[in-house]
Amino acid sequence: MSDESSAALPPEPAVPTEPTRTTTPIASQRLGDMVADRIKDYIIERKLSEGDRLPTEQQFAEMFGVSRLSVREATRALGFLGILRSAPKRGLTIGRVDMDRVSTFLGFHLAMSDYPRTQLLKARMVIESGALAEAVERIATDDAVYQRLCALNDRLAGITDVDAFIAGDLAFHQALLASSQVGPLIAFGGLLEVFFRSFREELVHLRPEWAGGIESHRAILAALRDRNLNLARALLEAHLSRYFSRV
Amino acid sequence: MSDESSAALPPEPAVPTEPTRTTTPIASQRLGDMVADRIKDYIIERKLSEGDRLPTEQQFAEMFGVSRLSVREATRALGFLGILRSAPKRGLTIGRVDMDRVSTFLGFHLAMSDYPRTQLLKARMVIESGALAEAVERIATDDAVYQRLCALNDRLAGITDVDAFIAGDLAFHQALLASSQVGPLIAFGGLLEVFFRSFREELVHLRPEWAGGIESHRAILAALRDRNLNLARALLEAHLSRYFSRV
């Protein structure tokens, strides 16, 4: 792991295509980390892609001259990112990066950074507002998207429970973000959503303004349908700015 | 890992602060994945931060009713991202995300990334452009920040190696983003940076335009120092748009 400990370097495996590595600290990595590097190099050299088979854990263990469990430490790490997949009998295959998984774990780690809530709000405003530039055309031309957003917003009107309102409100915002079809932004917005559950207190106090918030959503949608990006942005930013007075 | 196998759910541990989890598939995760989730929750609930001690592997094993090796499968995964650190005698502590590690492993996997590069570019433009609204005042009033950014940019002029240029260019952009002091945006930019190492080819082809890029950086800084946010944004967006013709 990140801490370094002196591990005996396993003998160079008899892999003729082993590339020269000029940056690996030779004597200070854990075996598992070294194995992960070797597996990565194996994948790169053979230009493997998703679904391709890899050697088994036991074969890797023999290749690298380590125990199978040490190989597992590497494959677990790579699997955690989704890079590898494993199944009984079938063995190891190439996966694809699981951005949701990465985001989930990086996200809670970001939470530990104790970001001030003003920063969370600012980040949210940048992302949601910036995404509107990509969302506006789609909302204006694709009536199904527009209607779905309206439906999500209308559903808010009947909600009286604060947790349900939070969930509904976030769902609306996330759907709005999703209409941008910019995957990374959607993922980042999802990350930020984790923190906005902590704004529960604010939403309790803002209860008299819930109806106003629903109206704001409507106005934003109407501006987007009319392709008035600047107005939509201004309305969204004003809408999210309500929280600043509460933090 | 990503593949699911039916694992007997360990008995609910006697941890009174165990939160309710409504989204975990109960019977289809590997133990190591479940343990990773539990550790994540443990960290969240206790609001632990970097350097804080965690229970030992053996203690976690007893808490969760699994073997120590199963705990290690989880801690290895979390440690791989740098979220946990482990050392003999000392035990497990909270680390910080190891962006270099993440970068190395996500970077090689880029070809299989879910996100089209146009989306990555768009996300980057939203985040960096949006952050300027927060950065502008600081750059205009804090000469040390402005000078540091200028120095980073000047350093680019002497670089001829493409990898060094990438690193220097990204460092400039990250420092620009950092001057916004909006932590989440900085983190998201850091995540996106991982993917921009894959634009190596583009930068090779754009070599005749490196000097122009450096000039763009200068113009952006000058606009920010003059508090001309709209101009700075337009310049930044134009600067990043060069990549669109390459994807």
Next chain:
DNA sequence: TCTATTTATATTGTCAGATGATATAGTCAA
């Protein structure tokens, strides 16, 4: 001959028990 079922095999998932390596705390002597 084809299909369904059963059996065998392959490989990961998890465990118990153990030793080695590393780091920290405590003790003692100068």
Next chain:
DNA sequence: TTGACTATATCATCTGACAATATAAATAGA
């Protein structure tokens, strides 16, 4: 007080094993 030594704690890695799961092969029946 400082440095050296010893004891202790805990991770790092291993061997050996069985359980669980999935796939391939063999067999039986229509």
